[in-house]
Amino acid sequence: MLSNIGVPGLILILTIALIIFGPKKLPEIGSAFGKTLSEFKRSATSIIDEEETIETNKEDP
Numbered sequence: 004m005l006s007n008i009g010v011p012g013l014i015l016i017l018t019i020a021l022i023i024f025g026p027k028k029l030p031e032i033g034s035a036f037g038k039t040l041s042e043f044k045r046s047a048t049s050i051i052d053e054e055e056t057i058e059t060n061k062e063d064p
Contacts, residue, residue, distance in 0.1 A: 020032075
């Protein structure tokens, strides 16, 4: 989905965000977004590891 945006689309989105939120709020929003993505990735990795552990335990007699 995001691969279809391209550079002009990203510039447009960033410009609109700058107009809406202002230059002082953008770093805070970016930081919060980054922390959210990091936590999501950590949770997804944890779930995958748990599933692999369960499958490995089922295969062992």
